[in-house]
Amino acid sequence: MKKSNSWIHVCVHFLLFMTLGVHSATLDVGRVTNDIDKHLLALRENIPEDYRIPLTYIPREKGEMCWVKLNVFFLEKSLDDLSQKFGNISSNKDITKLIIMYLQDERIIFQQNVNLELLISDFECHYSTERWETGTYFDFLQELFRAAPNENVSEECDPPPCPTIPVSTEEYSAENLTIKGEERSKPHQKEVHTANPIHEVVEKSLFSLLFIPLLALIFLLAWKARSRRNVDDPLPNPGEEDRFATTEPRAPPLDSETNVLNVCAV
Numbered sequence: 001m002k003k004s005n006s007w008i009h010v011c012v013h014f015l016l017f018m019t020l021g022v023h024s025a026t027l028d029v030g031r032v033t034n035d036i037d038k039h040l041l042a043l044r045e046n047i048p049e050d051y052r053i054p055l056t057y058i059p060r061e062k063g064e065m066c067w068v069k070l071n072v073f074f075l076e077k078s079l080d081d082l083s084q085k086f087g088n089i090s091s092n093k094d095i096t097k098l099i100i101m102y103l104q105d106e107r108i109i110f111q112q113n114v115n116l117e118l119l120i121s122d123f124e125c126h127y128s129t130e131r132w133e134t135g136t137y138f139d140f141l142q143e144l145f146r147a148a149p150n151e152n153v154s155e156e157c158d159p160p161p162c163p164t165i166p167v168s169t170e171e172y173s174a175e176n177l178t179i180k181g182e183e184r185s186k187p188h189q190k191e192v193h194t195a196n197p198i199h200e201v202v203e204k205s206l207f208s209l210l211f212i213p214l215l216a217l218i219f220l221l222a223w224k225a226r227s228r229r230n231v232d233d234p235l236p237n238p239g240e241e242d243r244f245a246t247t248e249p250r251a252p253p254l255d256s257e258t259n260v261l262n263v264c265a266v
């Protein structure tokens, strides 16, 4: 439990700052909810009623006084995924991005007052992931925006007891790395598991992060093999040497960053 919490802490921290970025903290629009109702309504009307939108969330009765704090990050993520579904010049995309900005402003206010990632990890076992119909999804969003101005930004809550035993950390095995890695590229596969959604997010991030040391290791081994060959054969075929040099930096660091960025795509 302790161990998994610290992983989650690191990951959520990482995600909070890397995935969504820190959006201009000085804007005050986060507390203006009149406009947001209009935008929410417009977007809701543009999405088919039977469309299902994935969301990792905490119900209001579990989140209590920290309900908005606990949901704001995953709502951003969910809307971000949703915005990818729209074309680049679609007005839906613009509205979605605007709503995300409101949420980001809200989140930044919270982050300035509480340790949000720690709070999220404390409530980890109470999150679930659902694919909600448009109406339910937007009702939830609207309720959250209504509740936001009333939530004490500096209050930290104690989580209620976990309903089930959390998933153990033994899953992080190297053998399962490729399986988990492949799952990442199939965005609609994982909604089947509703338990421990944060674990899934964290797991995937961790696996992406594992690629960095793995690449380093491969690089090191290649380098060792090469220097050993150089000792054995001080005059290597220059053509071979060249070929080797060009194959080494196959996977640029940018790649793993992209992986991390895609990690939260539900």
Ligand SMILES: *[C@@H]1O[C@H](CO)[C@@H](O)[C@H](O)[C@H]1NC(C)=O
Residues within 6 Å of the ligand: 088
């Ligand atoms: C949409 O924008 C993204 C990045 O801005 C770009 O990579 C993508 O090719 C664009 N798609 C279309 C259909 O224009």
Ligand SMILES: *[C@@H]1O[C@H](CO)[C@@H](O)[C@H](O)[C@H]1NC(C)=O
Residues within 6 Å of the ligand: 152, 153, 154, 155, 156
């Ligand atoms: C908000 O929460 C903090 C910490 O629990 C508390 O000290 C403060 O009085 C609360 N503010 C309001 C307006 O309730």
Ligand SMILES: *[C@@H]1O[C@H](CO)[C@@H](O)[C@H](O)[C@H]1NC(C)=O
Residues within 6 Å of the ligand: 170, 171, 173, 175, 176
């Ligand atoms: C890999 O994952 C499966 C279930 O996802 C599990 O049954 C299996 O034990 C795992 N392998 C290792 C080596 O942990």
